[in-house]
Structures are given as C-alpha cells and as structure tokens.
Amino acid sequence: MPLPSLNNSFERLPITFGPDQADLCVFHNCNGLFSVNSTVCQAECGPGKGNNSFAAIAITCNYLNWNRASCQYLVVAPVQVQNWKVNQSVEHLKLLEDGFTLNWTGYNCTRCRRSGGRCGSQNTTSVCYCPDRTDLIHCGDGNAPQTILI
Numbered sequence: 001m002p003l004p005s006l007n008n009s010f011e012r013l014p015i016t017f018g019p020d021q022a023d024l025c026v027f028h029n030c031n032g033l034f035s036v037n038s039t040v041c042q043a044e045c046g047p048g049k050g051n052n053s054f055a056a057i058a059i060t061c062n063y064l065n066w067n068r069a070s071c072q073y074l075v076v077a078p079v080q081v082q083n084w085k086v087n088q089s090v091e092h093l094k095l096l097e098d099g100f101t102l103n104w105t106g107y108n109c110t111r112c113r114r115s116g117g118r119c120g121s122q123n124t125t126s127v128c129y130c131p132d133r134t135d136l137i138h139c140g141d142g143n144a145p146q147t148i149l150i
Contacts, residue, residue, distance in 0.1 A: 013124075014104065014105045014121050014124075014126050015102045015103060015104055015105060015106075015121075016102070016103045017078060017100065017101070017102060017103070018080065018100065018101025018102060018103050019080075019101070020080050020082045021078055021079070021081075021100055021101070022057050022058060022059055022060075022078075022080075022081050023057070023059070023060050023061045023076050023077070023079070024055060024056075024057055024076070024077045024078075024079045024092055024095060024096065025056045025058055025061040025064060025074060025075075025076055026043055026053060026054070026055045026074070026075040026076075026077070026092075027040070027043075027054045027056075027071040027074055028053045028071060028073050028074070028075060029071060029072035029073070030052045030053065030054060030070050030071040030072075031052070033069070033070040034052070034054065034066070034067065034070040034071055035067065035070075036054075036065065040054040040055060040056040041054065041055055041056075041092075042054060043055040043092065055092045057079070057081065057095075061074065061076045077096060078100045079095040079096065079098070079100055080095070080098060080099065080101055081095065104119065106121060106126030107126045109126070109128065111128075111137060111138045112135075112137065112139070115128070115130070115140050116131065116139050116140070117129055117130045117131075117135070117138060117139040122134065
C-alpha cells in the first residue's frame with residue numbers, strides 16, 4: 001500500500017527560514033543498495049526493528065546523491081543548527097524538538113498588533129487578521145491596546 005505524502009511549503013508566504021537552517025533528511029526502509037554522499041547514522045523510525053532507516057543533515061536534501069530506488073521514502077524536516085559542520089554527529093531528535101526560526105518578511109505589522117490584530121498572509125498579500133474582519137493594515141483605528149491570546 002502506498003504511503004501518504006504530505007508537503008508543506010513556504011514559497012508563496014512572506015516568510016523565510018532563519019539563520020543556521022538545514023534539512024534533516026531521513027531515509028526510511030532502505031535496502032542494501034542504499035548509499036549517500038554524506039555521513040549518515042542509523043535512525044529508529046516507526047514501529048518494529050530492522051526498518052533500515054538512516055538520517056543525515058545537509059544544507060538541502062536535494063544536494064545529497066542517493067539511489068532513490070533504494071529506500072521506500074525520504075522525509076525532510078527543517079532544523080536549526082548552530083556551529084554545525086558537514087559530517088558532524090548530532091542528536092536528531094533534539095534538533096526536531098528545538099524547532100526552527102522563521103523570519104517575517106511582510107510589511108511591518110506593529111500597527112496591526114497594536115490594534116488587536118495578528119499579522120498574516122492571504123493569497124501572497126500581507127494582511128492584518130482582526131477579530132471581526134481582515135484588513136490590509138490594522139483593526140479599528142489602529143490604536144487599541146494589544147491583546148495576547150494564551
């Protein structure tokens with residue numbers, strides 16, 4: 001049975017990855033023909049033992065040269081690495097737990113936040129999400145106190 005494929009992309013949003021971003025590349029259920037031009041380590045993924053999964057970190061998984069027929073699928077997750085060097089051993093689970101930084105590249109949303117709105121993006125346009133509507137700049141008169149939902 002084919003496995004479901006999910007893809008999240010930031011291409012059309014006014015955000016970019018922060019500094020020190022890399023890809024955590026997890027090659028799942030690989031056969032004996034698996035090889036890659038990077039240091040990899042055994043990865044324990046999914047239920048059961050012997051799933052022959054491997055993990056590597058690269059600036060982008062697209063640059064890794066590997067035999068695509070040798071693994072069932074590749075999972076790519078952005079991670080934030082600091083002072084990391086190619087072929088350096090790291091704790092992959094910790095990298096996933098720590099998350100990564102995104103930078104907002106849309107308009108300055110100070111006025112939106114001050115008016116009680118939240119900055120966002122709609123159809124590649126920066127907008128201010130207000131409690132009662134969506135606006136291009138701010139909610140109400142733009143001077144209401146900022147509220148933070150917890």
